[in-house]
Amino acid sequence: MLIFNFNLENPFGNKFKNLGSRHGKITKNKAWEIQHYYDRRTLLSVDFSYTIRESHAGLKFAISIIGYTIHFQIYDTRHWNYEKNEWSTK
Secondary structure (H helix, E strand, C coil), X not given: CEEEEEEEECCCCCCXXXXXXXXXXXXXXXXXXXXXXXXXXXXXXXXXXXXXXXXXXXXXXXXXXXXXXXXXXXXXXXXXXXXXXXXXXX
């Protein structure tokens, strides 16, 4: 697991607005999603993560500047079974 996160927030902002999103399948178990939204609390933010062997594992990246955010991810649609150490088949 690799995670990098930096946030600079405005404590007085409380407005959130979804500006749009798109998503789709890449393969049977892989999907992608991109979102664009406005959050007045966020002044500047950079988020990056890459995970494996957990539910919805994958690559996630988001950048926010003066409240406007673009969030992109490629992820596994399955859940991870920690007891069996394998992807859940249900």
